[in-house]
Amino acid sequence: MALKKDFVKFDKVDKSYDGKVLVVKDLQLDIEEGEFVTMLGPSGSGKTTCLMMLAGFETPTNGEIYLDGNAISSIPPHKRGIGMVFQNYALFPHMTVYENLAFPLRVRKIPKDEADKKIDKALSMVSLQGFAQRMPGQLSGGQQQRVAVARSLVFDPQLVLMDEPLGALDKNLRESMQYEIKHIHENIGVTVVYVTHDQSEALTMSNRIAVFNDGKVQQLSSPDELYEKPVNSFVAEFIGENNTFAGEVSDISGGKCKVKLANAEILANPISVKGKGEKTTVSLRPERALINPSEKMDNIHKGKIEEVIYHGDHTRVRINLLGNSEFILKVPNSSSNLDIKLGNEIKIGWNSDDARALDPK
Amino acid sequence: MSSETKQILTTDGIPLEVSLKKAERRNKIKAFLLVAPLLFFLIITYVFPIGDMLMRSVDDKMVTNMLPKTFKAMETWDGQELPEEEVFEAFYLDFRQLVDNKQEGKLSTQLNYTKNGFKSIIKKLRRKSKNFEEGNYKEQIMAVHKRWADVEYWKAIKRRAPAFTGQKYLKGMDMYKNESGEIVSVEEDRRIHRVLWLRTLEIAFFVTVFCFLMAYPIAHLLATLPMKYSNLLMICVLLPFWTSLLVRTASWMILLQQQGVVNDFFVMIGLVADDARPEMMFNKTGSYVAMTQILLPFMVLPLYSVMKTISPSLMRAGKSLGGTPFVAFWKVYFPLTIPGIGAGCLLVFILAIGYYITPALVGGASGTLISNQIAYHMKSTLDWSFASAMGLMLLSGVLVIYWIYNKIVGIDNIKLG
Numbered sequence: 054m055a056l057k058k059d060f061v062k063f064d065k066v067d068k069s070y071d072g073k074v075l076v077v078k079d080l081q082l083d084i085e086e087g088e089f090v091t092m093l094g095p096s097g098s099g100k101t102t103c104l105m106m107l108a109g110f111e112t113p114t115n116g117e118i119y120l121d122g123n124a125i126s127s128i129p130p131h132k133r134g135i136g137m138v139f140q141n142y143a144l145f146p147h148m149t150v151y152e153n154l155a156f157p158l159r160v161r162k163i164p165k166d167e168a169d170k171k172i173d174k175a176l177s178m179v180s181l182q183g184f185a186q187r188m189p190g191q192l193s194g195g196q197q198q199r200v201a202v203a204r205s206l207v208f209d210p211q212l213v214l215m216d217e218p219l220g221a222l223d224k225n226l227r228e229s230m231q232y233e234i235k236h237i238h239e240n241i242g243v244t245v246v247y248v249t250h251d252q253s254e255a256l257t258m259s260n261r262i263a264v265f266n267d268g269k270v271q272q273l274s275s276p277d278e279l280y281e282k283p284v285n286s287f288v289a290e291f292i293g294e295n296n297t298f299a300g301e302v303s304d305i306s307g308g309k310c311k312v313k314l315a316n317a318e319i320l321a322n323p324i325s326v327k328g329k330g331e332k333t334t335v336s337l338r339p340e341r342a343l344i345n346p347s348e349k350m351d352n353i354h355k356g357k358i359e360e361v362i363y364h365g366d367h368t369r370v371r372i373n374l375l376g377n378s379e380f381i382l383k384v385p386n387s388s389s390n391l392d393i394k395l396g397n398e399i400k401i402g403w404n405s406d407d408a409r410a411l412d413p414k
Numbered sequence: 415m416s417s418e419t420k421q422i423l424t425t426d427g428i429p430l431e432v433s434l435k436k437a438e439r440r441n442k443i444k445a446f447l448l449v450a451p452l453l454f455f456l457i458i459t460y461v462f463p464i465g466d467m468l469m470r471s472v473d474d475k476m477v478t479n480m481l482p483k484t485f486k487a488m489e490t491w492d493g494q495e496l497p498e499e500e501v502f503e504a505f506y507l508d509f510r511q512l513v514d515n516k517q518e519g520k521l522s523t524q525l526n527y528t529k530n531g532f533k534s535i536i537k538k539l540r541r542k543s544k545n546f547e548e549g550n551y552k553e554q555i556m557a558v559h560k561r562w563a564d565v566e567y568w569k570a571i572k573r574r575a576p577a578f579t580g581q582k583y584l585k586g587m588d589m590y591k592n593e594s595g596e597i598v599s600v601e602e603d604r605r606i607h608r609v610l611w612l613r614t615l616e617i618a619f620f621v622t623v624f625c626f627l628m629a630y631p632i633a634h635l636l637a638t639l640p641m642k643y644s645n646l647l648m649i650c651v652l653l654p655f656w657t658s659l660l661v662r663t664a665s666w667m668i669l670l671q672q673q674g675v676v677n678d679f680f681v682m683i684g685l686v687a688d689d690a691r692p693e694m695m696f697n698k699t700g701s702y703v704a705m706t707q708i709l710l711p712f713m714v715l716p717l718y719s720v721m722k723t724i725s726p727s728l729m730r731a732g733k734s735l736g737g738t739p740f741v742a743f744w745k746v747y748f749p750l751t752i753p754g755i756g757a758g759c760l761l762v763f764i765l766a767i768g769y770y771i772t773p774a775l776v777g778g779a780s781g782t783l784i785s786n787q788i789a790y791h792m793k794s795t796l797d798w799s800f801a802s803a804m805g806l807m808l809l810s811g812v813l814v815i816y817w818i819y820n821k822i823v824g825i826d827n828i829k830l831g
Binding site: 108109110129130131132133135136137139140141143144145146147156157160161204205208214 | 725727728730731732733734735736737738739741742745746749750
């Protein structure tokens with residue numbers, strides 16, 4: 054059975070709450086069956102609204118959403134058969150874990166012995182066997198979260214939505230839960246649409262990430278592509294750390310362009326610039342720039358170290374480079390980096406391929 | 415285990431427990447002093463009056479104190495035949511004493527409570543006893559009136575010997591102790607209190623039900639509307655609180671009377687004929703309408719405070735898991751509001767069961783409650799002991815309801831705000 058390419062399809066979806074502002078603009082998004090897609094974006098970017106429209110708690114103002122080929126805008130939430138994990142887990146506090154999990158099965162009139170089997174399976178999936186008779190209030194945040202995941206999966210939905218499910222957990226627990234959810238997804242092959250504003254979470258878990266801003270999908274691609282090849286400066290800025298130079302294209306030829314800064318000129322990779330005279334922001338990942346480059350690089354400039362912050366496995370160095378005093382370098386902590394001292398002048402080099410000339414900010 | 419037996423000492427050698435207690439004593443005293451005024455206030459305004467009521471309701475010392483010699487002499491009387499001369503003599507001596515102190519009227523009132531017919535024979539005895547000769551009082555007293563020769567009247571006197579009595583409570587239940595000491599109900603057509611108790615329970619119950627039915631949607635709306643609308647609605651709910659109870663009741667009188675606004679409206683829209691305007695006041699309807707309106711906020715507020723804490727995502731979760739909106743409401747939302755329902759219903763029921771002003775003004779004859787009867791005995795008949803007895807019966811009724819509620823729902827499940 055071939056997996057459907059457009060298992061979930063947002064077709065030209067608009068959403069406005071007040072008739073004045075569009076929170077989602079002309080959204081076009083296809084999600085493949087069995088895929089783990091994350092909607093990532095700052096708060097107010099429309100990602101949660103999209104999820105709510107998919108779940109059925111909001112209706113699109115315009116356009117249509119298709120699930121497995123069927124238009125679902127007019128189907129009420131309880132008939133969509135979509136599992137959902139909520140931000141605050143939304144476990145029913147007056148029911149035991151067992152009853153919480155039994156709820157979706159009971160409303161589907163599944164016989165008790167079959168339901169019990171499903172519940173056992175779901176609980177073992179999140180390694181919570183033996184917790185069936187506990188009340189949600191007696192569980193820790195991580196356990197409640199797992200119950201919520203189990204509950205959203207227990208009735209074998211084809212699609213599970215997760216709305217910032219890890220937001221309330223502490224950092225360590227959040228990380229281990231990320232892997233746990235990822236493994237569950239890999240094991241049962243359910244399609245997951247995941248909403249978060251935490252980019253590292255998105256990068257860890259997803260097959261593809263849709264970066265939202267201003268009601269629009271800025272870029273939809275795999276985590277590595279998103280990080281390595283952002284298509285605009287919002288994505289470059291939002292995902293990971295980023296050094297930027299604002300300037301103007303002075304020459305463009307042979308897959309390379311020259312960008313004129315205030316008092317220098319650098320070589321860059323033209324991504325969204327077409328011709329001379331265009332304003333641009335050049336984006337460069339901190340780990341792509343080297344100190345005292347030994348290999349030949351087409352951009353080598355001198356800068357002054359302004360700040361050195363020790364981070365254990367690496368050192369963050371802030372450098373005043375070509376008029377940008379916020380230029381960040383991440384230097385692995387090894388014995389060879391001896392001349393990283395405050396106030397030192399050092400040489401910094403990078404390849405023009407890694408410096409992406411994007412739209413101006 | 416060994417660590418438990420070993421005493422932990424502080425650095426200056428005092429056991430830790432002792433020094434902890436010492437350190438906390440000051441705070442405990444401070445805390446007690448802070449609550450002391452309230453405690454004092456409660457004792458004076460609550461414990462003491464209720465204790466006094468309890469005493470009053472069972473107190474029967476009046477006759478005991480008026481006829482001390484008689485009751486002493488009666489101790490040896492078997493209560494079957496007419497008593498011996500010594501009882502009559504003692505009674506005569508007690509009675510002379512009362513006449514000298516002009517107290518015989520009270521005695522006749524009190525004895526008349528026990529048995530009808532004492533009033534006239536005591537009056538007669540007072541007149542005749544001035545001319546009694548010494549000795550053979552039995553003959554002389556029996557000659558005053560034939561009832562004095564009737565053993566039933568002497569039995570009636572003897573029944574008043576104990577200093578305490580439960581007869582006011584029996585009276586409150588339309589029962590009494592008959593001559594042979596059995597507890598029996600009064601004749602059917604004289605049972606006024608049982609009717610009142612039942613009506614009180616009935617009205618309190620239905621007022622609670624009406625309040626609940628109206629308050630639940632209001633509270634839900636209040637809890638889910640955006641702030642600017644919910645504030646306005648909240649003011650509407652609370653507005654009656656800021657108006658005097660009397661004014662509210664009086665305005666219901668204006669609305670509900672036969673020539674009132676509601677009736678006029680009914681006639682205008684043709685619901686009723688002009689000459690057949692329904693009576694909506696001075697009967698149960700009046701009590702129901704006015705009490706429901708007045709007690710509504712007491713139901714709305716606890717419900718609101720509980721609903722406010724229920725996350726809207728719970729209902730969403732219920733729906734996303736496949737529950738229809740009704741199932742999601744009934745299985746998820748409703749059970750979570752039970753603490754509020756419990757608090758609201760208990761509050762409204764208890765307030766309604768002791769409601770006084772509103773039923774007195776709009777209830778008429780068929781809409782009055784037991785509290786109106788209590789007030790009647792306080793103010794008109796001055797039978798305070800009976801009023802106290804009924805007050806305590808009401809109080810214990812409330813406590814019983816509270817106890818039942820605690821058994822069924824659990825009092826920790828209550829949430830007032």
